[in-house]
Amino acid sequence: MPLDYPIHRRTLPNGLRVVVSPDHTVPNVTVNLWVGVGSRHESPGRTGFAHLFEHLMFQGSKNVPSGEHFEALMAQGGRLNATTWFDRTNYFETVPKGAVELALWLEADRHGHLLDAVTQENLDNQRDVVKEEKRQRYDNQPYGNALIDVYAATFPEGHPYHHPTIGSMEDLDAASLADVHAFFRAHYGPDNTVLTLCGDITPEQGFELVERHFGPLPASAEPRRENHPQLGPLAQPVRVERRESVPNDRLHIAFRLPVDETEEFLAAAVALDAIGGLSTSRLVRRLVRREQIALGAHATAWGFVDGASLGFVVLDVAPGQDPDAVEAAFVEELTAFLASGPTAVELEASLAQSERSWLSALASQEERADAISHHLLLHDDPEVVNTHLDRLQEVTAEQVLAAARRWLQPQSRAVVAYLSAPADDDAVGDDAEDSAGDSDAGANEEEVA
Structure with missing residues (x-):
């Protein structure tokens, strides 16, 4: 029997692509955003920025104090997190349906107004957090750096997948506050983001709430480059x-x-x-x-x-x-x-x-x-x-x-x-x-x- 999950799609004037997929079996809603920036969008000497911003996005924004994004949604019974990968960064939370508007307001504030809170102090703090993550997950784990080696051995120097998501700690140390702000402005905008609402919500409700909170954000991301041509197999082992x-x-x-x-x-x-x-x-x-x-x-x-x-x-x-x-x-x-x-x-x-x-x-x-x-x-x-x-x-x-x-x-x-x-x-x-x-x-x- 063919699958038939409902897909209702709309694109806002600012370029944000939105899907609402109703599912009324449980009274909650998942809010899921994918931003078209991952480690493959980084340039030499500027690696690790995509992952760094995943952390900075929880350190406050224009109208949200540091740490309150987690606290506000967890107080409503929500669960949330974020991940970074080669091709994207994603942010997601599942909340009771009564907290959907809160979740969308919080997301719109940090996706549209994060840089109000990205100070030198926050940058230095999150750089240290990323370094500790690398020590724990890579440097101090058996085989922890194996995939680092796999990517570099499989893809040539300069290829988007040659370096990993965690990036270079030296690059992060060398990054100025201006560098970090420029990276956000280049990649974080509604015209480089998709948003999915899946759960106990109608398409009309979902689109209205997204328009209310994300509609005022201007299209701001730099144009995307074309993907690289298909890379052939390795010529020799x-x-x-x-x-x-x-x-x-x-x-x-x-x-x-x-x-x-x-x-x-x-x-x-x-x-x-x-x-x-x-x-x-x-x-x-x-x-x-x-x-x-x-x-x-x-x-x-x-x-x-x-x-x-x-x-x-x-x-x-x-x-x-x-x-x-x-x-x-x-x-x-x-x-x-x-x-x-x-x-x-x-x-x-x-x-x-x-x-x-x-x-x-x-x-x-x-x-x-x-x-x-x-x-x-x-x-x-x-x-x-x-x-x-x-x-x-x-x-x-x-x-x-x-x-x-x-x-x-x-x-x-x-x-x-x-x-x-x-x-x-x-x-x-x-x-x-x-x-x-x-x-x-x-x-x-x-x-x-």
């Missing part, structure tokens, strides 16, 4: 090795992929599922269950929009096993897949898992609102929440094989190996063919709390 005190050796094997929401990206994602993304995948069956040379095998595809996406496999090497042998076994399984493509069972299992995951996400009002905002901002198509599964079901084994042969060749891999340091070696070894950048620990986006 790249290898980065780190020797650290880690629980076990771990291999991250990454590939460039087509941009998100293309048929080729969906097909490549299915290929990664069959290779390592399912509990019945080839790597799990061979490396984990049969040969027991790996503790775990996982694969995933992350869809991005600015000229590339990212797919990668993570292999946890079993104690006493040779990481090179594990990697060689991976290459054998990948080569076999490239010879014949997915079996009927693998294709069915991948599609079934994707369907379960998609339906489970949409069952949550908050995740549904997030998906609507995501596809409205990045693809100008909020109806994807209803059409994604139909497109997925059209993926064929032939498309999966073709995408794998194009994007998942062994010579197109970037390997980031985190290897256990010898017990008597306190130094961190670094034998890398490519240097590394910086991002979100695991698959987590940067978030406030």
